[in-house]
Amino acid sequence: MAVTGSAGTPAIPTDFLIVIEPKRGWVGLDLQEVWRYRELLYFLALREIQLRYKQTVLGAAWAILQPLLAMVVFTLIFSKVAKIPSDGVPYAIFSYCALVPWTYFANALSLSGNSLVGSANLISKVYFPRLIIPGASVLAGTLDFGIAFLVLLGMMLYYGIAPGWGVLLVPLLLLMTMGVALGVGLWLSAMNVQYRDVRYAIPFMIQLWMFATPIVYPLSLVPERYRSLVALNPMAGIIEGYRAAMLGRPFQWDALAMAAVLCVLLLVAGAFYFRRVEKTFADVI
Amino acid sequence: MDRPIVRVEGLGKQYRIGARELKYKTIRETLVDAVVSPFHRLNGNVRSAVEEVESHIWALKDVSLDVQRGEILGIVGRNGAGKSTLLKILSRITEPTEGRIEVRGRVASLLEVGTGFHGELTGRENVYLNGAIMGMRKLEIDRKFDEIVAFAEVEKFVDTPVKRYSSGMYLRLAFAVAAHLDPEILVVDEVLAVGDADFQRKCLGRMREQGGRGRTVLFVSHNMVAVMQLCTRAVWLDMGKVRAIGEPNEITGLYLDSTTTGQGERAIHRMIRGDGMVEFLSYRVLNKELQERPLPTTNEDLFIDVVVKARERILHPAFGIEIYTSHQTLLTDINTREMGVSVSPLPKGESTLRIRLKEVPYLPGNYTATIYAMNPQGHLYSFVENAIQFELRQSPLCGTTQLDHRWGCVFTAVEFTNPGTQNSL
Numbered sequence: 001m002a003v004t005g006s007a008g009t010p011a012i013p014t015d016f017l018i019v020i021e022p023k024r025g026w027v028g029l030d031l032q033e034v035w036r037y038r039e040l041l042y043f044l045a046l047r048e049i050q051l052r053y054k055q056t057v058l059g060a061a062w063a064i065l066q067p068l069l070a071m072v073v074f075t076l077i078f079s080k081v082a083k084i085p086s087d088g089v090p091y092a093i094f095s096y097c098a099l100v101p102w103t104y105f106a107n108a109l110s111l112s113g114n115s116l117v118g119s120a121n122l123i124s125k126v127y128f129p130r131l132i133i134p135g136a137s138v139l140a141g142t143l144d145f146g147i148a149f150l151v152l153l154g155m156m157l158y159y160g161i162a163p164g165w166g167v168l169l170v171p172l173l174l175l176m177t178m179g180v181a182l183g184v185g186l187w188l189s190a191m192n193v194q195y196r197d198v199r200y201a202i203p204f205m206i207q208l209w210m211f212a213t214p215i216v217y218p219l220s221l222v223p224e225r226y227r228s229l230v231a232l233n234p235m236a237g238i239i240e241g242y243r244a245a246m247l248g249r250p251f252q253w254d255a256l257a258m259a260a261v262l263c264v265l266l267l268v269a270g271a272f273y274f275r276r277v278e279k280t281f282a283d284v285i
Numbered sequence: 286m287d288r289p290i291v292r293v294e295g296l297g298k299q300y301r302i303g304a305r306e307l308k309y310k311t312i313r314e315t316l317v318d319a320v321v322s323p324f325h326r327l328n329g330n331v332r333s334a335v336e337e338v339e340s341h342i343w344a345l346k347d348v349s350l351d352v353q354r355g356e357i358l359g360i361v362g363r364n365g366a367g368k369s370t371l372l373k374i375l376s377r378i379t380e381p382t383e384g385r386i387e388v389r390g391r392v393a394s395l396l397e398v399g400t401g402f403h404g405e406l407t408g409r410e411n412v413y414l415n416g417a418i419m420g421m422r423k424l425e426i427d428r429k430f431d432e433i434v435a436f437a438e439v440e441k442f443v444d445t446p447v448k449r450y451s452s453g454m455y456l457r458l459a460f461a462v463a464a465h466l467d468p469e470i471l472v473v474d475e476v477l478a479v480g481d482a483d484f485q486r487k488c489l490g491r492m493r494e495q496g497g498r499g500r501t502v503l504f505v506s507h508n509m510v511a512v513m514q515l516c517t518r519a520v521w522l523d524m525g526k527v528r529a530i531g532e533p534n535e536i537t538g539l540y541l542d543s544t545t546t547g548q549g550e551r552a553i554h555r556m557i558r559g560d561g562m563v564e565f566l567s568y569r570v571l572n573k574e575l576q577e578r579p580l581p582t583t584n585e586d587l588f589i590d591v592v593v594k595a596r597e598r599i600l601h602p603a604f605g606i607e608i609y610t611s612h613q614t615l616l617t618d619i620n621t622r623e624m625g626v627s628v629s630p631l632p633k634g635e636s637t638l639r640i641r642l643k644e645v646p647y648l649p650g651n652y653t654a655t656i657y658a659m660n661p662q663g664h665l666y667s668f669v670e671n672a673i674q675f676e677l678r679q680s681p682l683c684g685t686t687q688l689d690h691r692w693g694c695v696f697t698a699v700e701f702t703n704p705g706t707q708n709s710l
Contacts, residue, residue: 020377020386043417047403047410054405054446125396126418127377282379283300 027275034129044136048111049143063144064151066107067099074099078216087218089247093152093159097246098215098239100152101173104145105181105235106206111137112185113202117192120285130278131271134189138182145174152246164248173241176263180234183266186274193281213239219252231255234262288389289351290470290501291375296348296384298370298525299341344370345525348384354469357502359516359533361509361540364671367525368505372396372474375503390469390501393420397474399459404448408439408458411447415462429465436487437461464491470501507653507671508613509537541611541651553591553672559665563599563631563658566592570675580678583648583696589640589673591656599631599660606640607655608647609671610694616647622663646695649677 034041053059071092078084079091086094112134116123119133149170156163192198213235214222222230230236237252237259244251345367352358360368373379375386376394401418402411412433416426426433434440437457439450447455506512512519512533519536521528529539553565571588572581581587595602605620621628631638640656652675657668 016389018377018386018388018392020374020381020388022381022383037420039423040417043414047401047406047414050410051403051405121397122401122418124378125400126394128418128420279380282373 023279025276026272029131029271029275030129034131034135037128037132040128041132041136041139044132045139048136048140060144060147063147067096067103067148068151070099070103071096074216084217085221087220087249089161090159093155093161093247094218094243095216096152096155097243098213100145100148101177101239101242102210102213102215102235103148104141105177106210107144108138108141108178108181109185109188109206110202111141112181113188113192114199115185116189116281117196117199117285123281123285130281131186131274134185134274135182138178138185142174142178156246161247163246166245166248166251169241169245169251173238173245176234176238176241176260179263179267180238180259183263183268183270186267186270190274190277190281193285194277209233209235212236215239219255227255231258232262234259234266238263290354290389291352291503292387293348293350293371294385294387296345296371296374296386297343297382298345298367298374298379299382300344301341343382343525345374345381345522348522348525348527350520350527350530352501352503354501355499356518357504357516359512359519359536360503360505360522361507361512361519361537362522362528364669366522368522369396369474370525371522372472372503372505375472388470391420392470392472393466393468394472395419395463395466395474396472398456398463402447402455402459405446407446408434408443408450412458412462415459416465419462419466420468421466425467433461433465434458436464460488464488468500470503472503474505509541510612512537551674553669559657559659559667561667562596563602563666564594565656565658565667565669565672566594566635568592568673570673580676581645582678582680584644584646587642587645587675587677589642589654589675591638591640591673592635593631593638593658594635595631595633598633599666601661602628602631602666603659603661603663604628604638604640605657605659608642609653609655610647611651611653613653614694616652616694620657620659622659622661645677646697647677648693648696649679651676 052062056062058065074095075092078095079086084091115133115137116130122128122133123130188198188202212230212233214230219227219230219236219240231254237255237257240252241256241259243249344365348367348371360371362368370379372394373396374381375388376392376396378394378396399411399415401415403414406414409430412430413423413426417423421429434443437454437460439454439458442450442454447458450458502515504512504516516533518531519533520530521536521540523543529536551568553567568589568591569577570581571577571590572579573586573588575588603620603622605618605622607618608616610616653671654673654675655668655670656672658666660666
């Protein structure tokens with residue numbers, strides 16, 4: 001269904017014409033339409049945040065507790081027991097630095113993956129670009145990210161670690177994290193409408209993905225010949241990027257560049273797939 | 286002359302039936318299909334082609350109509366006639382299978398009021414969210430906010446979570462947002478059947494006022510009075526096709542005539558809500574002697590035999606019924622769960638459920654009933670709006686006067702006495 005922004009001929013005093021007709025196969029992304037609904041994106045993200053903070057007793061504390069508790073557990077198991085090295089940085093800060101973006105990523109992925117199914121009543125009653133729904137889920141988590149990030153700064157102060165100039169790259173890294181989360185989230189959410197198995201596969205997938213990403217271990221622990229394989233995971237490059245940025249270590253530019261390319265690919269492919277199946281949502285959901 | 290603001294040409298929408306069960310496939314099924322279907326094709330094209338035809342229905346077929354700017358078009362028809370499908374396509378919620386619609390203006394669709402409302406959020410938060418969902422800009426909501434809240438008469442509670450609202454307040458607020466939309470074309474589905482009578486009148490008034498200002502409205506309703514009062518033209522959809530189009534009085538008359546005839550076994554249309562564990566298939570309305578004729582009447586028992594189909598044996602089913610007048614006024618809403626009555630187990634497959642309305646107190650006229658099935662926890666198996674239509678025949682209720690729905694909905698035997706003078710007579 002396309003909206004053609006045609007200037008009215010004298011006979012048609014309206015400013016635009018909407019043509020509703022069947023579309024088959026691949027369709028354009030129509031980002032213009034998404035832009036027109038940007039306020040809805042904001043309000044849906046806001047709703048997600050408001051609801052979570054109102055319905056949970058601890059509210060914003062969860063944003064900190066999730067990565068913090070994971071850090072404590074990981075430090076005990078992987079550092080004290082398994083004696084995994086952490087590139088000369090205290091393991092606690094080493095893992096927390098990766099857990100902040102990872103927690104955001106995992107939450108964004110699981111929320112956006114389930115977002116369409118959870119918004120069935122919106123989809124069957126109102127029209128708006130459906131891309132907004134998983135988009136809002138990915139956006140909503142950034143507040144938690146910000147809160148957890150402040151704690152990271154506090155910890156760095158405590159450990160006496162000063163971030164280098166690389167900290168300036170954090171916004172870019174966050175954008176890439178959002179991009180990967182949205183790209184995969186678009187696939188998952190659209191598939192979830194058709195195949196409800198996806199809902200159960202998501203937590204499992206996130207768990208596997210976490211261990212495939214250098215979070216509890218440094219990338220340097222991976223043997224050299226497997227590094228290129230690891231780089232196929234965009235989150236590997238991104239997480240190492242966060243560590244480099246915050247802990248003032250050298251960036252692995254090749255891994256980061258690879259992650260950026262994969263991020264864009266995932267996003268574009270996800271968006272096109274989403275648009276292709278979007279028209280069936282209201283009938284199936 | 287202007288071009289029509291909405292032009293519908295040869296519109297058709299096909300649905301897979303039985304889609305409830307096929308609705309969400311699991312990946313396993315898709316894989317199995319992929320492996321098995323090549324053999325199906327080998328087994329004979331003819332058979333699969335027949336199945337193909339049978340497993341699809343056209344919810345809409347060859348629908349063409351033009352709507353001029355400023356018109357208020359009423360859309361009437363039975364459940365399953367395609368009214369809601371038409372609105373959904375017009376609102377761009379779902380795509381047509383064939384045909385084309387040209388719309389020259391901004392459309393706002395009101396298939397429900399309060400879409401996206403959440404109990405935990407305050408009135409203010411919900412107004413903004415709902416407004417944005419309906420396509421309003423933030424600035425527009427800022428500007429109209431006070432007006433919306435005043436219209437809904439909830440000024441004192443704007444910052445209270447709406448879960449603390451009474452149901453009336455909730456609906457008023459939801460409707461107030463909708464009533465303040467400012468599109469060129471408004472698509473409305475049945476939402477006027479909510480709220481108290483005064484508020485309904487207020488909303489109808491606002492809609493009419495806006496229609497007068499060049500607003501085009503497409504309006505689906507079962508409320509024939511509203512269609513007659515509000516609309517400038519009406520269209521009657523039947524089995525997915527346009528049956529008639531013209532003056533609202535004429536069209537509602539034609540439609541009402543068609544619904545009162547037809548006795549015997551009648552099909553129940555589609556399931557509206559629920560998980561489909563139980564389906565209502567068809568029904569027959571019987572009088573106190575369990576006969577179809579004569580029609581049942583006031584103060585006598587009325588039986589409705591409903592053929593139900595259960596996907597599995599259900600040990601503790603619960604059923605409910607809502608009875609409405611032809612003007613969609615709710616008369617009764619009662620269910621076995623809340624009555625604390627147990628119903629005998631429902632066998633797997635088809636069986637007949639008998640509903641007995643004891644000594645129905647309603648006046649002669651036409652009534653509709655919504656029926657639903659659920660489990661003891663209230664989880665819905667099936668909920669079918671306006672599933673059943675029945676007519677109560679004229680009968681001398683008091684003396685020689687023939688009372689009917691023009692004198693109200695319910696019959697109450699009344700006595701007038703004068704106790705002070707009783708003995709002196």
